[in-house]
Amino acid sequence: MSDAANDTKVRFDPERLTFNEAGLVPAIAQDAETSEVLMLAWMNAESIARTLRTGRVTYWSRSRQAFWVKGETSGHVQELVDLRIDCDRDCLLVLLRQTGPACHTGRRSCFYTGVRDGHEQELMTPQD
Amino acid sequence: MSDAANDTKVRFDPERLTFNEAGLVPAIAQDAETSEVLMLAWMNAESIARTLRTGRVTYWSRSRQAFWVKGETSGHVQELVDLRIDCDRDCLLVLLRQTGPACHTGRRSCFYTGVRDGHEQELMTPQD
Numbered sequence: 001m002s003d004a005a006n007d008t009k010v011r012f013d014p015e016r017l018t019f020n021e022a023g024l025v026p027a028i029a030q031d032a033e034t035s036e037v038l039m040l041a042w043m044n045a046e047s048i049a050r051t052l053r054t055g056r057v058t059y060w061s062r063s064r065q066a067f068w069v070k071g072e073t074s075g076h077v078q079e080l081v082d083l084r085i086d087c088d089r090d091c092l093l094v095l096l097r098q099t100g101p102a103c104h105t106g107r108r109s110c111f112y113t114g115v116r117d118g119h120e121q122e123l124m125t126p127q128d
Numbered sequence: 129m130s131d132a133a134n135d136t137k138v139r140f141d142p143e144r145l146t147f148n149e150a151g152l153v154p155a156i157a158q159d160a161e162t163s164e165v166l167m168l169a170w171m172n173a174e175s176i177a178r179t180l181r182t183g184r185v186t187y188w189s190r191s192r193q194a195f196w197v198k199g200e201t202s203g204h205v206q207e208l209v210d211l212r213i214d215c216d217r218d219c220l221l222v223l224l225r226q227t228g229p230a231c232h233t234g235r236r237s238c239f240y241t242g243v244r245d246g247h248e249q250e251l252m253t254p255q256d
């Protein structure tokens with residue numbers, strides 16, 4: 001039955017997503033255990049394929065124009081738990097296990113600034 | 129003290145975010161209670177200002193090139209709970225209370241397709 005069931009399922013092809021003019025889709029990184037949203041970065045088809053193949057979340061760095069294996073230099077790696085596609089096939093949700101802080105500022109999440117009563121307020125401090 | 133404290137805080141100005149060439153930033157909609165990521169849409173400075181002013185989450189529709197008060201026609205409104213800015217000031221996290229499904233397909237979240245063993249798998253069905 002499992003073979004038959006597989007026959008009716010659509011094989012996932014990263015090339016068949018809807019990319020922007022730069023060939024990228026936004027990828028939301030969410031902690032698979034706490035559900036905290038950690039960051040948003042960008043992926044092209046090959047970085048999606050590498051993420052699935054290696055289990056190491058791999059983005060495309062728009063500033064460096066290069067693959068960005070998250071944590072490769074900092075050690076703050078992201079281990080893939082589950083990859084989700086949205087209804088328009090133009091955005092990804094990446095559920096993952098985060099080692100150390102996700103943000104380059106040393107904070108757990110990049111979304112550490114809140115807007116409260118019209119003012120910006122820092123909600124997290126860098127981790128040790 | 130509260131006045132003095134406010135003096136040291138930065139007033140939030142939607143115009144001072146880093147927008148893309150279309151004048152937009154991606155906005156991640158997250159359920160404030162369950163932490164489920166519901167959708168990703170886009171905002172310009174004025175839709176951010178309207179969201180803060182009205183408490184109704186308001187995107188910019190790229191297809192219609194118009195403001196999109198989420199749920200205005202469907203009734204599936206999003207009530208703003210908290211707005212967060214990321215470290216690069218080019219992405220928003222919108223914590224909200226969602227009425228009904230967030231996805232136009234009737235599913236709670238737009239991220240209802242998972243990639244499992246190289247195949248796409250539907251993880252949610254439309255709500256009644």
